[in-house]
Amino acid sequence: MSLRVLLLNWRDLHHPEAGGAERYIVTVAEGLAARGHDVTFRTAAYPGALPTETIAGVRYVRRGGHYSIYARALVAHARSTYDVVVDVQNGVPYLSPLATGTPVVNLVHHVHREQWPVIFGPRTARFGWWLESSLAPRVYRRTSYVTVSDSTKRELVDLGVDADRVTIIHNGTDAVADDTAPRSPQPRVVVLGRLVPQKRVEIALDAVAVLRQRVPGLHLDVVGSGWWEPRLREHVAALGLHEAVTFHGHVSEAEKHLLLARAWVHAMPSLKEGWGLVVVEAGVHGTPTVAFRAAGGPADSVRDGETGLLVEDAGDEPDVSAYTEALGSLLTDCGLRDRMSTAARAWVSRFRWDDCVDAWERVLLREASG
Numbered sequence: 001m002s003l004r005v006l007l008l009n010w011r012d013l014h015h016p017e018a019g020g021a022e023r024y025i026v027t028v029a030e031g032l033a034a035r036g037h038d039v040t041f042r043t044a045a046y047p048g049a050l051p052t053e054t055i056a057g058v059r060y061v062r063r064g065g066h067y068s069i070y071a072r073a074l075v076a077h078a079r080s081t082y083d084v085v086v087d088v089q090n091g092v093p094y095l096s097p098l099a100t101g102t103p104v105v106n107l108v109h110h111v112h113r114e115q116w117p118v119i120f121g122p123r124t125a126r127f128g129w130w131l132e133s134s135l136a137p138r139v140y141r142r143t144s145y146v147t148v149s150d151s152t153k154r155e156l157v158d159l160g161v162d163a164d165r166v167t168i169i170h171n172g173t174d175a176v177a178d179d180t181a182p183r184s185p186q187p188r189v190v191v192l193g194r195l196v197p198q199k200r201v202e203i204a205l206d207a208v209a210v211l212r213q214r215v216p217g218l219h220l221d222v223v224g225s226g227w228w229e230p231r232l233r234e235h236v237a238a239l240g241l242h243e244a245v246t247f248h249g250h251v252s253e254a255e256k257h258l259l260l261a262r263a264w265v266h267a268m269p270s271l272k273e274g275w276g277l278v279v280v281e282a283g284v285h286g287t288p289t290v291a292f293r294a295a296g297g298p299a300d301s302v303r304d305g306e307t308g309l310l311v312e313d314a315g316d317e318p319d320v321s322a323y324t325e326a327l328g329s330l331l332t333d334c335g336l337r338d339r340m341s342t343a344a345r346a347w348v349s350r351f352r353w354d355d356c357v358d359a360w361e362r363v364l365l366r367e368a369s370g
Helices: 020-034 068-078 122-139 150-158 201-211 229-239 253-262 277-284 320-332 334-348 353-368
Strands: 004-008 038-043 052-055 058-062 084-088 104-108 144-147 166-168 188-192 219-223 245-249 265-268 289-292 308-311
Touching: 004 020, 004 068, 020 038, 020 058, 020 084, 020 277, 020 353, 038 068, 084 353, 104 353, 144 150, 144 353, 150 166, 188 201, 188 253, 188 277, 201 219, 201 229, 201 320, 219 253, 229 245, 253 277, 265 277, 265 320, 277 289, 277 334, 289 320, 308 320, 320 334
Parallel strands: 004 038, 004 084, 038 058, 084 104, 104 144, 144 166, 188 219, 188 265, 219 245, 265 289, 289 308
Antiparallel strands: 052 058
16 A cells, blocks of 8 residues: 655754754655655755755655744645655644644654753743643644654653553664774764754763873764854863864764764763664664763663663763763773673664664554554
């Protein structure tokens, strides 16, 4: 059975602010299109983007901006006919069930409770959290959900979503370890992701500033771009880390995997993650991850003490000292690092994009058939 699928997501993979969430939904879209489904991906416009184009069998429709995309998408798909709608709720819901009788699947990577006050002022943060935690569960009360981790499923249930309406479909990867890509002879840590406040790259910078005293030659590679980069560069200057930090900006897939393969440790000090796609990508190369347990998804994608280390927060604040010590233990203990490297390769080998697309196809066929 071939489906007509509408995907609603605020960004596509070529958007300058795209991240792991976009990699996930675009991979699903292209996988469905390759299986003969008619897939339309409605998303925001951005400088240099065509308003309409087809890439890898997926038809992209780009209309509206950062906020206007939601209202424009609702109006547009209220007049259209699809078999099923995938509504990606990145904090702000599209509220698709209000505009259509078509079956809707709500994809939630993670709940944004902690992020609203980091990005917005108090009034906007309260409104955003009300949208996400109160209004959305009511609007989607008869809707099936998909999420990417057990952690996010538990949070959705806490918000009143029935557990039996939530399907977990993990991220995957098609990356293959390149045995010709050598590990750096000098200690290197890599941070990869959008450069925005909630990724808390400052914690990695602070840790490197301390660890340089006992890890000679330590270097930090910051991979990714975003509007927070000037503040991070200021932080580097304040710490006197000019020679110890490289900002790589947005890089190609090949360069990304080379940097992950060269690194001794992948640092993920993020405030919140749905799963942490880069944990899997780093694991392909045997690079263990250090993350915070309270970030949610990493508690599922990192096997604490086996494929990486999870750090507990100190009350409501991140325990930067504990994070620094965890990072330092992996950098200075070669035996521990080697054991985690081997375990990480084995662990992430079970997460494949084909399996992810298979699971999505089953969910969409189920919903479309009523």
